[in-house]
Amino acid sequence: HIRPVYIGNGKGWGVVACEHIRKGTFTAEYVGEIIGVEECERRLWESKYRGESDYYMMELSSDTIIDARDKGGVARLINSSCDPNCEALMWQDAATNEMRIGIFAIRDIELGDELAYDYGFQDFGVNQSFRCRCDAP
Numbered sequence: 114h115i116r117p118v119y120i121g122n123g124k125g126w127g128v129v130a131c132e133h134i135r136k137g138t139f140t141a142e143y144v145g146e147i148i149g150v151e152e153c154e155r156r157l158w159e160s161k162y163r164g165e166s167d168y169y170m171m172e173l174s175s176d177t178i179i180d181a182r183d184k185g186g187v188a189r190l191i192n193s194s195c196d197p198n199c200e201a202l203m204w205q206d207a208a209t210n211e212m213r214i215g216i217f218a219i220r221d222i223e224l225g226d227e228l229a230y231d232y233g234f235q236d237f238g239v240n241q242s243f244r245c246r247c248d249a250p
Contacts, residue, residue, distance in 0.1 A: 115140055115228060117190045125167070126190045127227050134222040140199060141188035143171050143214040145181030153178040171201065173212050188216050194229030198222050201230055 114134060120127035134140060148156070153170060160168065169181040169189045181189035191199065200219050205212055216230060 115187060117187055120192070120227065124192050127229075128187055128191045130222045130224055130226050130228065132224055134218045136218050136220050138218045140216045140218060140228060141186060141191070143179060143181065143186070143188040143201065143216060145169065145171075145179045145185040145189065146183070147173070148178050148180050150176055150178065153180065156180065156182075171214055173203070173214065177212075179214065191216060191228050191230060193232040195231065197230045198226065199228050199230040 114130065114132045115128050116131050117126055118129050119125070128141075157168070157170070167182075169185055171179045171181070173179050179185075198218060198220050199216050199222075201214055202217050203212055203214050216228070218228075222228065
């Protein structure tokens with residue numbers, strides 16, 4: 114019920130709704146390579162050194178990070194917004210006991226609307242370089 118599209122306007126890729134999505138609906142799981150804090154920091158410094166400004170990491174626990182840069186699904190393309198229509202929520206898989214992160218609609222999303230959630234960069238020291246490109250006032 115969602116698909117990646119090139120948004121442009123400094124945003125690059127994004128994700129839009131292919132149908133009406135009701136509030137509370139699971140839209141996608143945030144998946145990628147599971148890494149530790151040291152590897153995360155190494156990759157962030159390496160990216161910063163190369164002048165890259167796109168990060169695809171999400172904290173799963175205090176010592177575990179999901180890096181979706183090279184091995185990720187469509188959720189990694191969902192852009193940030195100061196007026197989001199989605200949120201990232203964590204849950205424990207009952208079958209595997211693993212923690213997972215999903216993107217859920219926090220309000221109804223219409224066909225063609227871009228999905229977005231607030232990245233809330235407080236960790237990893239990247240908040241200083243992140244500039245929100247959403248259209249929210």
